[in-house]
Amino acid sequence: MKMTTHIVKFLPHETEIEVPDGETIIHAAMEAGIHINASCGGEGVCGKCRVMIEQGTVEGGITEKLSLEDQDKGYRLACQAIVKGDLAVRIPVESAMDASALRMHKTPRRSAHIREMNFDELKEKGLFVPPVEKKFLQLPAPTPQDNLPDITRLISYLNAQHDEHRLDVALSVIRKIPEAIREKDFEVTATLVRPVRDVGKTRLINVQPGDTTRRSYAIAMDIGTTTIYGQVIDLISGDVLAEYGDFNGQISYGDDVITRIVYAEKPGGLERLQEVVMKTINKVLDKIIKKSGIDHEDLSTITLAGNTTMTQLMLKINPKYIRRSPYVPAATLYPPTRAKDLGMAVGDHVSALVYPAVSSYVGGDIVAGVMGSGIYRTEELTLYLDVGTNAEIVIGNKDWLACAACSAGPAFEGGGLKYGMRAEKGAIEDFSIDPLTYEPMIITIGHVRPKGICGSGLITMVATLFEMGIIDNLGKFNRDLKTPRIRQKDGIYEYVLAWKDETQIGRAVTLTEIDIENLIRAKGAIYSGCMTLLTEVGMSIQDIEHIILAGGFGSYVDLEKAMVIGLLPEIDPDKVTFIGNGSLMGARMSSLTNRIRKDVVEVIKKMTNFELSDTSSYMDNYIAALFLPHTDINQFPKLKSRLEAHKKN
């Protein structure tokens, strides 16, 4: 189904952009890089974002902030007016904006292409090896002359009719079989789980009365430090039938992996954390199983991916030594386990398959992302980046993979800022600034008056302020600018994004130099991590041909802005892909095909882990990255030429 789109032309800039039907004009302007003064976040109360509709029609955009006369002239509030056809929209040049200012408008917003998993593509690429197969059988009833044990009868017919041999039988099947085969007069369906390796044995995990061959399901789960996601997957169609995410109950015991490990070291702490995460897992399982309407008996496997600490906690393995140098995990490969033994509220026959890790800080979530994103199969040199409180970096292609983890701090998630917040309603997520008046244009999530700043908003703000010359390459405000928006408070310079009476919090929302410093350190840690990996393998950042972003962070970040601040290397935005929850995608893929589970063992062997803190070049790279965008501006040639063009004006 193709989306209806319209062309919006902004005047006097003469800039056009294609937007989906129903988009607001202010969003379209932001996407196109057109500044419109706006300080209420899109709620329609400041009345500053007046635009004139010169051609075409919009819906809404009329409020008491507009006089009837202005309404008649075609003025609308950009934050309220909805695009319903091709438009020409004039931005009123109320201030003395000159030609140079027009040329200084920011780069159009560029978010990453979203890539979703495609089951048919997996099949086409020869990556499909069914992990579970169901076989229907009509068995003869036993007689005195033919009184084979029930399980032997089933196996001998599986052998004769389906050429199945060397089967391992689960005790739970033996427990079920006497009633299962008699319930529908010796018509039964056997569920066979295939070995990952060819030398392995097929495992008979279930037997059901009648023909259930068309009902075969698996569950994929991402066990995040903060959130746990689950998906029910139809193993025949490849479709996701239900999905649900919930906060990891362990949050009450600490925000990050370190505090969780500390808790786990207390007496009973590990057991408690395992119970708590299992409670969340069971809540998610219950929701998605009910939502999809599947029968527990038709579920075969649960594939889970999480970072090394989450994995060890879930498996009740003490993570104590993960947080102590030299950062040794108990294991990186985990045996298949009965899901029920871990505490999951599913049938006896269901296996829990846990993604392997590479090291204490490059966990199964990243390995899953590598498998899900396909980086291990690409020719192109690819950077895979999963940014949260920790950032995990993988660089490589089908021949080699280098990986590292670094602590980015909470800035990308809106943490640690004066007015930082998660990407929730009221968070300023988009920002532009008038190059002459320094008045802002802000859009908040939910189009309400602002409450704070989220991670993607922070990146956009810092990049915009830097490119406009309002902050320097150290992130310090230009002390010479004459505007009430830039002020000192408690001795710290800050930019006022919204005045006290424009916010929801009864105070002004500002961006401080300390916030900017936090961001610089965060992006510096990641960029220098990438640099270090590349240096260690004898390559440079210019060699990167493709970037894959994973994690919540990547979903809305403006790629151009991320390059301006030096978080990402400069690259054609078309070469940046967003895969969403990479961990969940990887778990889903290995639910669907054993080929992934087979490959993963080879892939983790191929993944060379670098402990950045033990890699001598890392500190030098880090210090060099504590600038906007970097000490070495030549690594960002496009930005360099733009900055030089600005200077000439």
Next chain:
Amino acid sequence: MKMTTHIVKFLPHETEIEVPDGETIIHAAMEAGIHINASCGGEGVCGKCRVMIEQGTVEGGITEKLSLEDQDKGYRLACQAIVKGDLAVRIPVESAMDASALRMHKTPRRSAHIREMNFDELKEKGLFVPPVEKKFLQLPAPTPQDNLPDITRLISYLNAQHDEHRLDVALSVIRKIPEAIREKDFEVTATLVRPVRDVGKTRLINVQPGDTTRRSYAIAMDIGTTTIYGQVIDLISGDVLAEYGDFNGQISYGDDVITRIVYAEKPGGLERLQEVVMKTINKVLDKIIKKSGIDHEDLSTITLAGNTTMTQLMLKINPKYIRRSPYVPAATLYPPTRAKDLGMAVGDHVSALVYPAVSSYVGGDIVAGVMGSGIYRTEELTLYLDVGTNAEIVIGNKDWLACAACSAGPAFEGGGLKYGMRAEKGAIEDFSIDPLTYEPMIITIGHVRPKGICGSGLITMVATLFEMGIIDNLGKFNRDLKTPRIRQKDGIYEYVLAWKDETQIGRAVTLTEIDIENLIRAKGAIYSGCMTLLTEVGMSIQDIEHIILAGGFGSYVDLEKAMVIGLLPEIDPDKVTFIGNGSLMGARMSSLTNRIRKDVVEVIKKMTNFELSDTSSYMDNYIAALFLPHTDINQFPKLKSRLEAHKKN
């Protein structure tokens, strides 16, 4: 250590017997086939068993029943006098016993040779394949340059130093390893469980701090319908360190497998029976683990053998269809299971290995007996017989094995008789009769006044009465005999073994014609079972070269008597071996060597099961066997010639 023995010569019979030091004279007489009137069971109160010590010395045997004059003459009570040197003992011929009566004395008591398992012999025969091996390792401590995961470190050194590869790792090991390897400064012992098949993988099941290689144990258990036995086995020496048996708690829910199955079919019944048997198992485990002083961490496997119903109940598999034609078990091969999952109070790492069965009524206990007795490796045509309420029969050798089960009823365990009892204190276990006076000689277990008759006593009585001509080949008393010992009560003929005032029960203890009938039916079922198996494979009972008796029953039965009643075919008693609890012996053997576990899969394939009720020749064979010893006396040539000799006298 050789036992001290003495020669006892009985006069006037001129019969000599070698007996162990400390034996009573009455026992020596019974063994030698010499009749001495005795009706108090050996308690010394009837005073009938006076004998004269003509040469040598005895201890004891003097009571108030002997006058001082008689004591001076050398008279002693045979039941109280203890052999302490070579003796000549004269039996007083107070009655008119003539020469013919002397010649009619019964055959000497012959019990089966006891064979015990010999670990060294297993090794010599090339049957030793270690099932568990412990490896000690001194690992280097991790450093920033060498921060392998703990388990990877262990495995890589197992590989480098002990050439171990392709290891499966249990989750419980991953849970233990972080603390285990650090507790004794990276000195650890790894426990490896070997695969039964060469293509299998070795399983790393435990890791312990320090060097524990000299402590490696397994447990063998026999899960009987009535009794559960367990043994702790030292896997290095092969020794049994502790043994204990206790009544199966399921007895409260029914005496035999059928009543247990009926109970298991009730709602919650299966779960209840599983809990109850597990409670007994845990009691036995606790006793033997404490008694042997082993550490739970040094225990690797528990091997269990039981009949098919006991096995299914223990594994929580509904045995419903075992008791319904065509008698189909759920399975005959059971996967290795975590002992803890079944409810056993042992470590996470301990596996429960359950002996496979052949059919619903030839269970893992018999298969274990076949493995333990070595019948599957013999050249000789061997009859393996395990007699309890059910009798299981295996006939064959290394080339083929035929097996069947038949219901013998409780007679062999003293059940279903007017004065029947288990082989406990007060049970008449040995019997002789004066051919002229018909006065009995009885010995009870514990040498106390009689309470009843146990299985082995019953066989001896019936055989003796038949050979003396007191009962005929239908088991009916000779109505012409004039003796108060044979009487009619409530219309049924019976023989008075002990008068009212000689017993503990305030009534006479008697043997009735109905009791004899029960025994004839029981032995007939077994003998005809053997006949049928032999007929089906085209052989005859004379072809049997060796008999192996298993089960409590075989321990004390007089072999000659068993041949007289037609329970066993006539064979040189030296060719009869008693192995005790065959099920436990088999469990112990497969605890000690994987070779048995490997062979057993082939052996059960080789074991052809005959459902006797569905085998047409069985009923004919059964009817022919309802005589003493059999319709066809020619099958018992030695007895035939003895009977003919008696007639001539």
